[in-house]
Amino acid sequence: MRIGQGFDVHALVNDRPLILGGVRIPFEQGLAGHSDADVLLHAVCDALLGAAGLGDIGRHFPDTDAAFKGIDSRILLRDVWQKVRAGGWQLANLDATLICQRPRLAPHIPQMLAHLAGDLAVEAQKLNIKATTTEHLGFTGRGEGIAAQAIVLLLPQ
């Protein structure tokens, strides 16, 4: 078995949609990035790639490549998962945390889980997504950005 962890941060800016776990969340700001800046899915991609020993998201999808400009990160996740499965792995479980002062994310987590379960083709019981504030401390607490952490355990198929 192999464990992997992922961490990502994107800045909150005006005039961008806020997309987390493939869910478009009503909010006055969104995340900046080359792709749709889905910080949760980027952390999940990195956890999966790390567990499989396949590097990181920037190696597979460089932000200098116009092909990935504005891309839906669910497309990146499905591609990553295909590569991980091709290496002979299956998912034991995945746990992730969104670190975000505002907006309130709990109402959107079921939809994020449904997207992840579909994209990874796994039972929802293998997945967990949480949200936490940082009690107004640090860059997340000041609303300057959103961070995400993910951890996965892979088992041989």
Ligand SMILES: Nc1ccn([C@@H]2O[C@H](COP(=O)(O)O)[C@@H](O)[C@H]2O)c(=O)n1
């Ligand atoms: N952006 C967020 C942050 C947190 N939540 C939910 O609130 C609970 C309490 O947060 P603390 O930072 O005080 O631990 C947390 O467990 C989440 O369920 C949220 O929905 N959106």
Ligand SMILES: C[C@@]1(CO)OP(=O)(O)OP(=O)(O)OC[C@H]1O
């Ligand atoms: C996803 C990629 C590629 O579009 O761009 P960003 O949206 O900027 O995201 P980041 O978390 O910096 O990761 C890797 C990138 O290459």
